[in-house]
Amino acid sequence: MILPALAFFFLAVGIFFTFTGALGVFRFPDVYNRIHAATKTGTLGLLSILVSGVLLLGLDTVTIKALAILVFLMLTTPVAGHVLARAAYRTGVVLTDRTLRDEFRHVLELEEEEPDHEEPEGG
Amino acid sequence: MPLIYLYASRLLLRAPNSLVDGMAVDVGLWLLIALSLPFLFAILAPILGRLGPRVPGWVGLGAGVASFLILLVLWGAEGEVRVDLPWIPSAGIAFALRLNPLSLLFGLIATGMGALIFGYSASYMARERVAGPFYLYMGLFMGAMLGLILAGDLILLFLFWELTTLSSFLLIGLEKGEKRSTDAALKALLLTGLGGIALLLAFLALASVVGSFDLELVLGAGDQVVASGLYVPILLLFVVAVLAKSAQFPFHIWLPDAMVAPTPVSAYLHSAAMVKAGIFLLALFLPVLVSDLWILVLLPLGIGTMILGGLQAIRATDLKRILAYSTISQLGLLASSFALATVLGQGAGLLHTLNHAVMKGALFLVAGAVIYATGMNDIRELGGLRRAMPLTAIACGLAALSLAGVPPLGGFLSKEAFFEATWESGLLWAPILGVIGGGLTFAYAWNFFSRLFLGPRRGGVVVEPKALAIPALILGALALTLGIFPGLVTGLISGALSPGEVFAPSLLQWNVPAAIMSLLSAFLGLLLIWRYADTRALLQRIARGLRRVTPNRAYGAFVGGVQGAGQRMALATQNGSLRRYSLVLFIAVGAALLLPLIPLQGAPLLIDTVVTLPGPASLRTVALAIVLVAMIVFAVLAAVLRTTLHAVLSLSGMGFLLAMAFMLLNAPDLAMTQVLVELVLLVIFLIVIYKLPLRAIKPSPRRRASDLLLALGILIGITAVVNPSLATFDSSVAEFYLGPDLVNETGGTNVVNVIITDFRGFDTLGEISVIALAALALYTLFRRRRRG
């Protein structure tokens, strides 16, 4: 009796986070915050939906694949976010005036001074 | 031709089969072998070429002789032979071959002359660099000609007919570099091609009247065809086909230009074989199509061509062009003899077909030998070659006298029979024009021989190419024997006529009026020879006067006009601006969608039934609605956003939403494919944007309005097409595929994939070859771009 209730709960949580993720992308002031919203909350939402599925249906082909999805999402979404943020910063997308500290600018200045040293192998 | 080997192999294995019905298995097989030998030679020709320059020629000779003997022996042993193999049973078309007197006569001409000419070209083409393709196309032609003659089914006959046109085009245009030969080839293709289309239409109409494609049934249904309403169009189309193929006025203009081809081609295709295909058709379909209209149409054209050809032959100075015009004139004679539609006329026609093939072939070989030896081809610069080229002189003498119709040579007999036929026809003008034609022929034939070989020595140092003289000599001797012992051939010819008729002209009995006509034409000929130079000058002046109205100018104007229009249309649509390309593309799409609307008087544009969706119906429909609206927004964005990158992003957004829509409509396969294609598409777009600096130009208001209009047109078009199909959604198609035995028949449960790979596998093969081709096309485009 508990399992369906738990699954129901996780499903609700999942949907809530998916929606708030989208809301975040909608409301946040600048790109970098929105990236957080899209990647983190999006993944969290999906995570709980997947878990609700596993709880509900028990281990069968569908749920194993669902876990596989989970693993891949955990791997790929952060990379997407990271790469996008990098590209945004390097192409000069302005940070919102409310940012407190911008540590990345100092890394860039270092890079300008000795560009080769900084480049990792195969870069 | 693989089809033949497939069935032939099965026959060889003595597998009991009902295909070759009611006949000893091996006979049908022999007929197939006779037909496939030339094709086999054609395929092997390029390889044989490597063994030695003369090898293909001799092997070709062997193939021709082999087919010749097979036909002869088969006729001796079996008489009428018929092979009937199913080819396209659903359309009632059979791969039927049949051997009867008529097809045997033409078959012997085709293979016999072919063999001789292959022997001739063994040495003539030895030094030519185009020898490889030459033998390939010649073998192809011989096979096609044989197929055309033996065919027992209308469509098969048409197929081989077009194959002869194709091989003639390839042979004329052998010297790819020269503009002259490519133009001549194009002219020949266009005109004989026109004839081909006319023939196809005639055959289809004929088959619709008779109800079957089988030749036996068609030939037997003569009165039914003549009585039918379609008779006149069938006859006219048929006549156009014959005129084009046998180079009769007004379609004769391609033959003189076709002389640019190497001499063996002119000797074989353009005198002995291909141009006779039209005559063969006349002889074959005479019993079906004969009526007074047949005579009314064909006779004047035939005799007119005969006179015209004769005049042009006198006017021409180039060796081969003289013979070309002579062939046109003789074909006119043949056509008019069949136009007379009397037994004597048919007999004369068939005998003259044989005689003409022999003597004209010999004359062309002589001309080839002279050009080969002296390198000159203008008759005015040549002369007195009898001491230098004795054998060729004898061959030319025999052939020319036979052409002139001088006893005891073969030409005399068939010309005499023709004169008798015109006399009997009762039409007054026929014999008179016949005599004039005969006189002209006598004149240019004698002039050709006397100018080249008698009289004072003119032209360069000459070493007689023996290998070229012998085939010509054989043909000359054959012309003589046909004159003295016509019995060899007349038996076969009588067989080809309607049963019971006998046609046996011989030197012994004389038909008085015909004899007088022969004497008159000889007299006219001598008169012309006496004042030959002046007549030629007179003719040249007349020709200059008429030059504005000749068929050649009409042909030139027509081709020029079409090319001009083509260039203008190309410039209008391909002027380099991407915008123009897409504009033209969308206009075409819009037209294609909107045009069918007119007859449908505007199909129900909006339908009321919303497609019901599986799953928790109401909620899922709402979800789908939101997704579709979002897609529309993305689409509008793609059009509105200025910079290209943003447009690309909205496009890819729309793609993902489409995948979502597929998913909501329960089509996972589609959703997956859509997603993946979307990803790759995005990457390609990004590459293109980087490579192609697409600056966002601000189109003028006028242009934006026209684009909007175009877009709306296409929108209406698409809705008009999609809605009816949605409204009348029937599940019969689905039931067929989802039928009970899906699994065991195809071993798969995923119906989408089973359809793609199994039921519609052939279409998929088409699709992936299109994909592969597109990739190859792009590959070459990009590679060429880099090389500037």
Add this chain to the structure above:
Amino acid sequence: MVSVVARVVTTTVLYVGILFSISLLLAGHNSPGGGFIAGAMTASAFTLLYVVFGREYVETRFRIRFRSISALGLAIAVFFLLLPLAFGLPLLSSLIWTIQLPLLGEVKLVSAVGFDVGIYLAVVGAILTIVRRSAGGESLG
């Protein structure tokens, strides 16, 4: 230079992706999958490789001429198209062999899967030729 993080993740994700696409290809007859989808998937996997690692890196690792792969695919497809003729069956009817594999037990082989493999190679070869050549630059490709 795309960040190191992307390179590391791509290598792991990539090989699994290709493996998954091949499994989809072979399972295509019963569950969703088949030549086209698998082909598109491997193509996008390679595209990812190209984007993240750049042309030189990929060209040195994989000496593949995509055009020939596309041609090979077509050849295989045609072969499986004509195979049934050898068995006297009408064109392209699928032949089903059931063979006992030691490990997997009874396995049902369907010739249509061979046709699918043909489609797969043709699609992969074609897409990657297009992607590869449109990006220009010298090399094997």
Add this chain to the structure above:
Amino acid sequence: MTLMYGYAMIVISGALPLLLYRFLRGPSVPDRVVALEAVVALVVALLVLNAYFLDSSLYIDAALVLSIFGFISTVAIAKYLERGDLFAS
């Protein structure tokens, strides 16, 4: 439970207009890419929900494909923004 799936689908589809707005307004290109990425996440969510609802592995495969290859578009656009030539090393 089926009702829950229905509502879930509505909520997820409801999230779409928000992303659409971001896509429309998004001042910079990365904004639009983020919106795109979120759309992909939504599609995966919908696929997974559908798979559970119909308990068929058909949709899970589609979701798996998307989760593996979904991030190519973001990486490609990012490299385009930074380097322009996608295939540069």
